[in-house]
Amino acid sequence: MAEKRGYQTTTSEYHGQFGETINRGTEEPPGITPEGLERRLDRVTVLDVRARVDYESSEKLIPKARRVDPEELSWTEDLPKDGWYVLYCSAPAEAACSREGKLMIGRGFENVHVLMGGWRAWVEAGLPTVDKTAEKV
Numbered sequence: 001m002a003e004k005r006g007y008q009t010t011t012s013e014y015h016g017q018f019g020e021t022i023n024r025g026t027e028e029p030p031g032i033t034p035e036g037l038e039r040r041l042d043r044v045t046v047l048d049v050r051a052r053v054d055y056e057s058s059e060k061l062i063p064k065a066r067r068v069d070p071e072e073l074s075w076t077e078d079l080p081k082d083g084w085y086v087l088y089c090s091a092p093a094e095a096a097c098s099r100e101g102k103l104m105i106g107r108g109f110e111n112v113h114v115l116m117g118g119w120r121a122w123v124e125a126g127l128p129t130v131d132k133t134a135e136k137v
Helices: 034-039 052-057 095-106 118-124
Strands: 013-015 021-023 045-048 065-067 084-088 111-115
Touching (some): 084 095, 095 111, 111 118
Parallel strands (some): 045 065
């Protein structure tokens, strides 16, 4: 059986390491809830892939988040492929996150998730944020 992204592609779904339901055989990165991400901030690399205008107009970000510009084609080059990544964007539909997650998966990254509901869901859940100047971005 073919292996893909660390799981078999022949079964319809399973529950991943973060408790999320993952549909096998798709290229969509699985989602993680804001609360799930908060519990794992010390074990994942959080990537802020908000559109440049959204990022620049915001004074805050998720703690420990690393800003990556999705318009830069080489933004994944210095990331270890065996790391755990959670991407977030501004849109609740996670369109940019899904696109960039697919790109990472296509480049050989195995553990890529998107924040369900994006930045807005994180803020609405009342979870911690930090000033952009307080984090290495």
